Structures are given as structure tokens and as C-alpha cells.
Amino acid sequence: MQRGHVGQRHCPRGGSGPTWAVELRRERQSVASRNTERRVRRPRRRGNRDEGIADTKVQCPRPTRGATSPASGAAPAWRIEMLPTPITTPPVGRALITGASGGMGAVYADRLARRGFDLILVARNSARLEAVAARVADATGRQVETLTSDLRRADHVDDIEDRLRTDERIAMLVNNAGVGSATPLLQADIGTMRGMIALNVEALTRLTYAAAPGFVARGGGTIINMASIAAIGPEILNGVYAGTKAFVVALTQSLHHELASRGVRVQAVLPGAVATDFWDVSGAPLASLPAGIVMSTEDAVDAALAGFDQGELITLPSLPDPADWQAYEDARRALFPNLSRSEPAARFGVGRAPAAAT
Template sequence: MPAITRALVTGASAGIGESFARQLAAQGAALVLVARRTDRLDALAARLREGHGIEVETLAADLSTPEGVQATADRLAADPAIDLLVNNAGYAARGRVGQLDAEALDHMLRVNVLALARLSHAAMGAMTPRGHGAVVNVASGTVFMQFPGNAGYGASKNFVMGFTRNMQVEAQGTGIQVQLLIPGVIATDFHAVAGNSLSNFPPERVMQADELVAASLRALEMREPVCIPSLPDIRDWEAYVAAEARVAAGASRDRAADRYGLPR
């Protein structure tokens, strides 16, 4: 894609979002950085202005609230120079379905699902008439896994995957790129916030945030719609999509399958 003029990054105060901010700044892009923690946002913005001589705006917004989402959506809609949205804000509230704190689940879904959908809506509405721009939606490798305690978080990231893949179909011919970014285990404080520890993972499974983000930005240049940075062979993803298509073809027929032995 063409050089990025201005990017809006959510969850920009730490981890993957901070890495996106730093790497985009190094490319000369102006930035709008969104997160809850004003002190960390302001400190990052000051470093990036000083280090790269770019324009950096901060927007303190809690994306679990309607007000925070609306303020961010309004900012996207108001600035025709924003040609990249990185929907990175998100976190994991884990626990078994019958034991997970219900309010924690609601709060996570508001950030991971509702905010991402609303900001994608705002970005696509603003970018489509201009005929250019890009959206990166951050999912998770747990979309391919099922294990106790992952129902809420895993499902929220399955929403991101499904929503983004449908966005990609809608974006065809508009000049808008939509990337589905699927990280594995990334060395950030995400895991501590979720009550886990990076020490529980073998080192060979843990990627640095800068490596992930560099791969994502390179995938934008290559116009790859799905970026799974550590996947050795993209044909594995293609086989996944092909298997999905075979299931879809059989999912709606006029009769139940023969294995159920129903009378004909």
C-alpha cells in the first residue's frame, strides 16, 4: 500500500499497540494514539515527537464505555488524513463459563467486540468514499484452540476473525485494505493482566511485539489479507479455508445427512 500518512492506534500505551506506534513513527507517519492511561500515552507521544519529528495526538478513551468508543469513532470520521486504523485494544478475562465473573466478561466483550466493530464501521465509512486506506484488526491464535477458561476470550477473537473476513469481502474493489492479524504468544504484559505468566510458555513459542508488528506492516505492503507471523507455510491457512468451504457447502441442504438414519 502507499506510505501511511496518519494512523490511529488503539491500545497504544503498551505492548503491541506501542510497538505499532513506534514503528509507524519511524516510517514518518503522524499518529493518533488511543488508550485509557493518559500518563503513558503522553510520555510515549513526547518520545515519538522528539525522536522522529512527527505530529502525535493523544486521545484518552476507555473503549469499554459508549463515550470512549464514540469519541474515537468521531475522531476517525473527522480526519480525512487518517489512512490506517489499528484495532489493537483488547484483553483477556479468563475463566470457566460457570465461574467467570459476569461483569468482567461483559467488560471484555465491550472492548474486544463492540468497540472493534464500531471503530471498523467508522473507518470504513470514512475511507471508502476516498478510495484508499487500511484497517488492521488484531485477533489471537486462540481462535484455533479450545481449552478450559478460553470460552469468553476465544469467542471474542473468533468474532474479530469472522467480522474481519467479511469486511475483506466487502472491501474488494474499494481501494481499502483489511488485514486480519493473528498473533500467537507475544512478550507483553497482556499475560500478567490475564492472570498468566510468560514463564508458562516455552521460549520458542514467545514472539517479541516488535517482530509481530514488523511482520504485520510488511504484510500490508505485500497486500496479504491474513498475517499469522510465525506460520511457516501459508498453505496451512489456505487448507483451513478450503476445509471451511467444504463444510459450508454441506451446511444447508434439504435433508439431514444419511448418518442420522432418518426415514426417507
């Protein structure tokens, strides 16, 4: 990828009203660590232009206003969470979505834009990312910015971290980017496993820690983390993949414990099989899966957002009865009093011998 930032902000097409010109401005930075490609479209400036900037004019109609804002809704009869937390409407501003060039990330982009968010979309496939951005901007009238970045690379994550720390308009982070594997451990390539950990764990953690302090300082914000049913069913797919997703669930629960009282909403989404290219990449083609276990991306995201609106901390889009998850959580928490004690459990027969009589 060529070093430097390419700025382009997408505006919607179609509709009535006067048109306005926007520019594609290529700016090269001298800092070698800046590898993220950024596209922003801005209204054309009058007068002299900066030297060394190549401009491509695009005609777009003025964006429409009045997009729907998130519905606060009434308190649900049931919710999955570790601490009692009032359901609050997240502040509408910008939502940064990783893995947004397709699959569930692209659907999140559409749905959040329709809720009134402007978007910052992050992915490594620039062509697909631009196509999603243009489609969402045209359909919703929201401003959509793209950042081309490979989050498996630490230096690329640097740029997204900086944006999360400095852009006070960002009100939501959707950690959707991830990769999986269906390859058994002994056949798996260790380099591939390390790349999976870098994306699923390290990048997600870094971006979360970049966003959270600002959300706390501003009195509100939302972090949605994409996990998987493999987090609670490690026998289903590759064990390293399951471990990365178990980490996501544990981190989300801990964040909720620490930040719920400070206005920050968090959610972990645990989808089952979803119709994306995840399966072809993981080594288990989608066509090989029974149709009855595969959910569409639209249904998966709509269910996840419905769970968010209902106040859920953990959302399993396929689970018919939420009481099943609550029973799982209750059993987990019931272990707490006996998880750390001064002596081994009597069932092991290895307790300290009684002191000898003197």
C-alpha cells in the same frame, strides 16, 4: 477522569534548527458525554489568548521532514486472501491506533510513524500514552496526538467514532486494544467477561464501522484488526476470549469480501504468546510460559506489517509455512456447498418419510 478535552500534539526533540514554542491548552466542554481526554500541541499564537485557557509552554525543535513512506513492493509469490486483490500502497496520512500505551500498540506507533504516518494514539493510561507519544515523536519527526479514552465505556467510544467519521486525514485504523483471560469459564466473573466483550467486540466493531464509509468515499484506507491464535484454537485460553477473537477474524474476512474492490485493505493479525502485560492481566503470568513460545512485541509487529506488505488478509506471525493456513482455508471453503440444504444429511437417518401410496 476529569471531564473535558486536554489538547496536546507532540513534536520531536533534538536536532538542529530554530525552536518553536507549543502550548498545552486545556479546554472544558459542556457536553457531559465527552469524556475522552485529548492532547494536542500547537505552535504558540501571538497576540491575545482566549480567556479560561491555561497554557504551559514547551520548547521543541522544528520537526524534520522526509520520513520513509510505505514500500509498495512487488507482488508476493503467495498471499492469504478470500478474493484476488491488488497490493496497493496505503495512502499516507494519519493512523489511529488503539491500545497504544504499550505492548504491540506502542510498537505499531513507532513503525507506522517511520513509514510516514502522523499518529493519533488512543489508550486509557494517560501517563504511559504520553510517554509513548513523546518517544515516537522524538525518534521519527512525525506529529503524534493522544486521546485518553477507556474503550470499554460506550460514551468514550463515541468520541473516537466522531473523530474517525470527521477527520479525512485518517488513512489507517489499527484496532489493537483488547483484553484476555485464562480463567476457566465456571470460575470467570461475568462482569469481567462483559467488559471483555465490550472492548474486544463492541468497541472494535463501532470504530470499524465509523472508519470504513470514509475510506470508501475517499477511495482507500486500511483497517488492521488484532485477533489471536485463540480464534482458531478456542481450547487454549478462556472460551469467551476465544469467541471475541473468532468474531474479529470473521468480521475481517467479511470486510475484505465487501470492501476489497472499493480500495479498502483489511488485515487480521493472529499472534501467539507475545511478551506483554496481557498475560499478567489475564491471570496467566508471562513468567509461567515456556520461553520457546513467547515472541517479542517488536518481532510480532514487524512480522504483521511484513505480512501486510505481502498482501495477507490473515497473518499468523509464528506460522512457518503459509501453506498450512491455506489448507485450513481451503478445507473451510470446501464445506460451503453442503452447509445449507433442503434435507438433513442421510447420516442422521431423520429424512422425510416417503409419501404414502394412494
